[in-house]
Amino acid sequence: MLWRPFGINETIPTTIGALTVLVAGIVPWMDVLNIFDIIRGASLTILSTIMMSIVLESIVFFGGLL
Structure with missing residues (x-):
């Protein structure tokens, strides 16, 4: 979605x-x-x-910064 009329989230028109x-x-x-x-x-x-992946990232399983 390139343009959001009135700043509306894209889920609102699709749900409607x-x-x-x-x-x-x-x-x-x-x-x-x-x-x-x-x-x-x-x-x-x-x-x-x-x-x-969120849990593994929170315990720095993926290595962190080099």
Whole structure:
């Protein structure tokens, strides 16, 4: 996103758009649940990797400054 109108965070219009599509019935709720079921394992792996690197960085596991 190159330009932010009124300084709005990019998550706000996307969330409003997603909720509008769901409330309008364009995408059924079961499809959303199926997608969450499919990506659950991968998203947990990514979050776990991020948490592990934060912890390892806090104990200076990666060496620190040279």
